[in-house]
Amino acid sequence: MRVDDEPTYHYLDAAATAPLRNEAREAMLQVLTEGAGNPSSVHSAGHRAARVLEHARSTVAAAFGARESEVVFTSGGTEANNLAVIGISLAAPRGRHIVTTEIEHPSVLESCRFLERVHGFEISLVPVDATGRVEPDDVAALVRPDTTLVSIGLANGEVGTVQPLPEILSAVEDRGVVVHTDAVQAAAVLPVSFQALAWPGAVQALSVASHKFGGPQGAGALLLRGGLPVEPLIHGGGQESGRRSGTENVLALAGFSAAVRAATSQIGTAALALSRSRDVLVSRVLAEVPGAALTGHPTERLPGHASFVVAGVSGESLLVALDAAGIAGSSGSACAAGQNEPSPTLLAMGYSPELAQTAIRFTLPAPVDEQLIGRVVDVLRTEVTRQH
Numbered sequence: 001m002r003v004d005d006e007p008t009y010h011y012l013d014a015a016a017t018a019p020l021r022n023e024a025r026e027a028m029l030q031v032l033t034e035g036a037g038n039p040s041s042v043h044s045a046g047h048r049a050a051r052v053l054e055h056a057r058s059t060v061a062a063a064f065g066a067r068e069s070e071v072v073f074t075s076g077g078t079e080a081n082n083l084a085v086i087g088i089s090l091a092a093p094r095g096r097h098i099v100t101t102e103i104e105h106p107s108v109l110e111s112c113r114f115l116e117r118v119h120g121f122e123i124s125l126v127p128v129d130a131t132g133r134v135e136p137d138d139v140a141a142l143v144r145p146d147t148t149l150v151s152i153g154l155a156n157g158e159v160g161t162v163q164p165l166p167e168i169l170s171a172v173e174d175r176g177v178v179v180h181t182d183a184v185q186a187a188a189v190l191p192v193s194f195q196a197l198a199w200p201g202a203v204q205a206l207s208v209a210s211h212k213f214g215g216p217q218g219a220g221a222l223l224l225r226g227g228l229p230v231e232p233l234i235h236g237g238g239q240e241s242g243r244r245s246g247t248e249n250v251l252a253l254a255g256f257s258a259a260v261r262a263a264t265s266q267i268g269t270a271a272l273a274l275s276r277s278r279d280v281l282v283s284r285v286l287a288e289v290p291g292a293a294l295t296g297h298p299t300e301r302l303p304g305h306a307s308f309v310v311a312g313v314s315g316e317s318l319l320v321a322l323d324a325a326g327i328a329g330s331s332g333s334a335c336a337a338g339q340n341e342p343s344p345t346l347l348a349m350g351y352s353p354e355l356a357q358t359a360i361r362f363t364l365p366a367p368v369d370e371q372l373i374g375r376v377v378d379v380l381r382t383e384v385t386r387q388h
Helices: 022-034 044-063 077-091 106-119 136-142 165-172 250-265 267-288 315-324 344-348 370-387
Strands: 071-074 097-101 122-126 147-151 178-182 203-209 220-224 292-294 305-310 360-363
Touching (some): 022 250, 044 071, 044 250, 071 077, 077 106, 077 147, 077 178, 077 203, 077 220, 097 106, 106 122, 122 136, 250 267, 267 292, 267 305, 267 370, 305 315, 315 360, 315 370
Parallel strands (some): 097 122, 147 178
Antiparallel strands (some): 071 220, 292 305, 305 360
């Protein structure tokens, strides 16, 4: 059978990793074509690599309203979150207390647990409501004179809920505490301005990851407000102004910056189109799939994000049936794939362990047509009916 005759596979798991953009592929191909070079070297090839690196830095800075000196390149969102939580907390602590939420990405929560276990920090977890949202006053109530860091994700990748970050910032702005936000899931589909957020007492550190924008995996950045001290996690040659050592991944950063530029230049129109597709998918699943219920906030959610629990079925079996039909979905965070335990996020939102294990998620890389939505609904309805 010719490749052209093979059935189309529909990828609806952009929150795990978005398809590689043509702009990113072309930028990386140019770097590969020009040849090797270490940006720290003093010869011509090194200078060429350094120009690629600085172009990437200026592009990412411009996309998020940051200064070039505020961009610290990392290997991805996980490292950016680790550097923010651990690096900021160890560099200049007011005390040994951190405030975060019950539904943060594992790279945030495990960093907090490391500080608790090894360095004697105390962690306070802000509860969330049934939609996955935190109350700003609950955040403020946990901030103490010895609180070093507040880390609140801008949006949750499992259920799509967007946090009321401006209200949270207002609630803590006079408390003198550093605020970090994990924007890995949000920044590719929502307008994010580090400049607008980075006033004293507001967001001073923000994490992003290349592969959420349609760039390559293995690249990311921590936007770090000028003058904020950070203890490096990786020691060596002092790259990234001494904040993250190691030869920069010039190839990946070229693709990362090209993807960021492409994604952020059309973010408003793209978000609107994604929201329309999402709303159709949500309405049809709720109307036509027995036992299906939306998880996350009904309106304050990521544009292309639709997540559900389906009572009385196995979420894994639904994903297997979808995959057999040529449709890729997921059960939630890709970082927890393969685990049999129910989602901590859904448990924190009040779901029972049994219902939490039925979770499925669709995250759209682009608007989808009614025909594909109909196929998704048909597969789900058929599999649910079979199991019942």
